[in-house]
Amino acid sequence: MILSEYRGNTMFNLTGKTAVITGASRGIGKAIAMKFAKQGANIAFLHIFDAENAAQTEKELAELGVKVKGYECDVSDFNGTKAAIEQIIEDFGEIHILVNNAGIIRDGLMLSMKEEDFDKVINVNLKGTFNMTKGVYQHFMKKRRGRIINIASVVGINGNAGQSNYASAKAGIIGMTKSVAKELASRGVTVNAIAPGFIATDMTASMPEKAREAAIAAIPMKKAGQVEDIANTALFLASDEAAYITGEVIKVDGGMAM
Numbered sequence: 153m154i155l156s157e158y159r160g161n162t163m164f165n166l167t168g169k170t171a172v173i174t175g176a177s178r179g180i181g182k183a184i185a186m187k188f189a190k191q192g193a194n195i196a197f198l199h200i201f202d203a204e205n206a207a208q209t210e211k212e213l214a215e216l217g218v219k220v221k222g223y224e225c226d227v228s229d230f231n232g233t234k235a236a237i238e239q240i241i242e243d244f245g246e247i248h249i250l251v252n253n254a255g256i257i258r259d260g261l262m263l264s265m266k267e268e269d270f271d272k273v274i275n276v277n278l279k280g281t282f283n284m285t286k287g288v289y290q291h292f293m294k295k296r297r298g299r300i301i302n303i304a305s306v307v308g309i310n311g312n313a314g315q316s317n318y319a320s321a322k323a324g325i326i327g328m329t330k331s332v333a334k335e336l337a338s339r340g341v342t343v344n345a346i347a348p349g350f351i352a353t354d355m356t357a358s359m360p361e362k363a364r365e366a367a368i369a370a371i372p373m374k375k376a377g378q379v380e381d382i383a384n385t386a387l388f389l390a391s392d393e394a395a396y397i398t399g400e401v402i403k404v405d406g407g408m409a410m
């Protein structure tokens with residue numbers, strides 16, 4: 153490689169690729185979408201109950217000169233996600249990268265956790281990841297290439313009091329990541345997970361002040377992570393440079409779960 157190519161930063165180039173990102177109307181998903189678009193990727197993103205932010209995200213992505221479209225779709229709806237993926241393939245031609253990022257929390261000790269709060273968190277976080285992965289599975293298999301990046305959490309590795317539903321979903325995502333990675337490795341498809349620690353987004357802003365302070369105090373780096381920290385890791389995993397990495401879980405947590 154000649155030196156000018158290094159200077160032009162040809163690394164992590166996603167030009168001509170289409171990424172599908174769930175939950176990209178704000179937070180981590182939006183940061184991933186912006187990062188990928190800056191590297192040339194076209195973006196199809198899913199969102200729900202967040203039309204204003206979704207319109208803003210669509211506008212900001214379009215300003216980067218890539219093709220972009222937002223789809224209102226609940227990731228926990230099996231038939232809805234199937235239809236959305238078919239529509240995206242029709243609109244964009246093909247899909248190269250899937251980022252399963254959409255997620256919710258419904259915290260509470262198990263003693264008081266309602267059945268519907270357990271079901272809801274499993275359905276959006278874990279079943280949503282299943283629905284979307286199943287939706288692109290054959291498409292990726294036939295093309296003999298593809299990248300799947302699942303946003304898990306350090307809570308899925310270490311557990312967390314008050315988050316038995318969320319921890320179960322995220323641990324499930326890690327198991328699913330490794331299983332699908334084994335199924336698709338010989339087809340040129342990589343499947344990896346990112347386990348963020350405590351990242352400054354609307355999700356963590358909704359936590360009680362005391363819980364937020366305690367969470368930050370428990371981080372060796374003594375600060376919350378930024379959405380860009382997760383987006384940078386997602387970009388690496390989506391790139392050609394990460395072609396030989398699969399079934400991996402990368403913690404991005406300021407040392408929280410070491």
Ligand SMILES: NC(=O)c1ccc[n+]([C@@H]2O[C@H](COP(=O)([O-])OP(=O)(O)OC[C@H]3O[C@@H](n4cnc5c(N)ncnc54)[C@H](O)[C@@H]3O)[C@@H](O)[C@H]2O)c1
Nearest residue numbers: 175177179180200226227253254255305348350351353355
């Ligand atoms: N923020 C953190 O500290 C942190 C830590 C670990 C893991 N995570 C994970 O990162 C991901 C993003 O988190 P965030 O903090 O950016 O959250 P956020 O609440 O800011 O954004 C969540 C996004 O998901 C979308 N969404 C929610 N339910 C959906 C559904 N049923 N169908 C489609 N879209 C849906 C929302 O529209 C939104 O765009 C989640 O999976 C979360 O569990 C976050």
